[in-house]
Amino acid sequence: MDLNKIKRIYFIGIGGIGMSAIARFFNEKGMQVSGYDRTETALTRQLAEEGMQIHYTDDVQLADQQADLIVYTPAIPASHTELIWFREKGFEVVKRSDVLQEITKELYAITVGGTHGKTTTSTLIAHILRHTGYGCNAFLGGISANYDRNFWSSDKQVAVIEADEYDRSFLKLHPDVAVLTAIDADHLDIYGTEEEVQEAFIQYTRNIKAKGTLVAKQGLHRAAELKGDNHIWYHLEDNKADIYAANIRPDEGGYRFDVIQHNWTLTDIYLPIGGTHNIENTVAAIAVAHLLGIADEKIKAAIADFKGIKRRFEYLVKNDYQIYIDDYAHHPEELRALISSARALFPDRKCVVLFQPHLYTRTRDFATGFAESLSLADEVLLLPIYPARELPIEGVHSEMIAKMITKPVQVIRKEDVLSWVKANSAPLFITAGAGDIDQFREPVEEVLNGKGIVENEEVKKKA
Structure with missing residues (x-):
């Protein structure tokens, strides 16, 4: 799959939060993007306004039969008429995760995985990189309240990607920086046991590129088995972690706090959104921003301007x-x-x-x-x-x-x-x-x- 040679691309399940981000990526690159989804939503209407052709009936005659690449989401049933037709006709048919895999190979990739917190953490990292002028391509699992989007592009060859563990999709990613927020039992209909969930997240860290960094929550199960040439352990308040928050105090539905990392301290940070778990997500995002060399005051200003994600506190x-x-x-x-x-x-x-x-x-x-x-x-x-x-x-x-x-x-x-x-x-x-x-x-x-x-x-x- 050579993403640079694609002229026309067709999405089966284009209205999904992850699928629509990739569709926007190709659309902004000037490719002809179209797709199917089961129902019309506010998001699919936005995609149509951006120039993508979308239909809502499973009908091969409505699909782009000249497409160079067909992308589908695991949520689409195997009995889907269009999916079967494209496969039988020999089209290149790939999952959403296959496309993200190629993107992580081409760009400096920051991926955020975990059973909780990945949408807020990935969106906050991407927001900091955008707000400070560092720049990134963002592929998010939620709608950023700052920009009313789940994707934005940049000339900077950097990508921030939410790593979805459903269907083991995230195991195809190859990050330079991998964030890991939680390893709790979930999607047992896919994994079967909690141990298999843990194995998958361990494998996620094995895919970190050479000389790459794992930014992981302090105290995770089987932490000793997590890979990555460099490790940064973060936590809400545990001072045994490499980076953690201190002096936390509520402030108008949000929080003020300091962040301490070894011999470096960022003081009086203001986070305008609620939820102490979001302070911890912010600590992870700050760890990444500091790793990239972004200036302290720029990090603080970006966080103070963060409006959160729709449907996240x-x-x-x-x-x-x-x-x-x-x-x-x-x-x-x-x-x-x-x-x-x-x-x-x-x-x-x-x-x-x-x-x-x-x-x-x-x-x-x-x-x-x-x-x-x-x-x-x-x-x-x-x-x-x-x-x-x-x-x-x-x-x-x-x-x-x-x-x-x-x-x-x-x-x-x-x-x-x-x-x-x-x-x-x-x-x-x-x-x-x-x-x-x-x-x-x-x-x-x-x-x-x-x-x-x-x-x-x-x-x-x-x-």
Whole structure:
């Protein structure tokens, strides 16, 4: 595969967050880009506005039959008509990860892997490189709130890439700098056991290029087996790590803190987004920026300007009467970090979490962990499981989580969510999940903003 010789490229599943980033990469290089996706979304509409031809019916007659390269996502079923046709006709058909593999071979590659934190960390690294003028090509797994994009290009021969462990895709990458945020059990429908998940992440570090650097969280399982000619260990506050945060204090829904690395200190950093886990992600990003030789004050200015990622501890309503946070959290550890951080920032507010479990297998495998994390809230609303690519599993449903939660809980239908929000008080309201729960973002925001206006008027009248 010679990326420089491609003139026309066709994507099956072009609307996926990772696929669309690659599509934008080729589109900005002047290649003819087109693709299929199952449904039209805000993201696919953006791609169309950028000049890409997109259709939403699995129909070979609508596909680009003159394409030099066909790229598909693992989320596409093997029975997909277009995918079968292109294979049978002898087209070069590759996975998204195959394209990223070639990009990491050609460019100085900074990849960010881990079962949690990789989207925020990769986006923050890419933002720092862009904001400071260092420059990079960014391939992200979320939409940057600063730029409303999951991809941007640069003449600098550097790439920041989110390394997705699903389907072992990240094992094709060859980084110069590999960041590793977490090695927790996940995607057991793919890996089978926690040990196989760990083996995959160890292999991820074996692919680091000669003289490359591993930037890994202090205290990971099987840390002694992780590879890389150079190691930098980071942590939230553990001073045994090579780089860590100190003097952490909340500040207007974000944090101020220092970062210490050996004989170097970066003081009074301001991070405008919430979540103590995001401080740790920032420490990892600072480690990379410092490794690249970016000036201290430029790093601090970039972080202070970071607006986060859509659906990652995202404030949708934030006033004296109401806090509404939306997050992509779909693993017990992600939920634990989300809820505990929100409660620490707003300790006097009643915390209500609306959670949509994602996948039957994940719900089955981690039901106890989900219940423990959700029990950190004052009240829990559970939507039915979002199946995504899976068929139902007998006996697996949201009720199996609900019965283990130690706080007031109810399983609620989608059509009843807004009625509940209108009728109940939730000064700290959180929506979380990786399915289609994001459809409630704007409606819930409108209701809660309206409540805030009413509260404000009542206070004025009393005054």
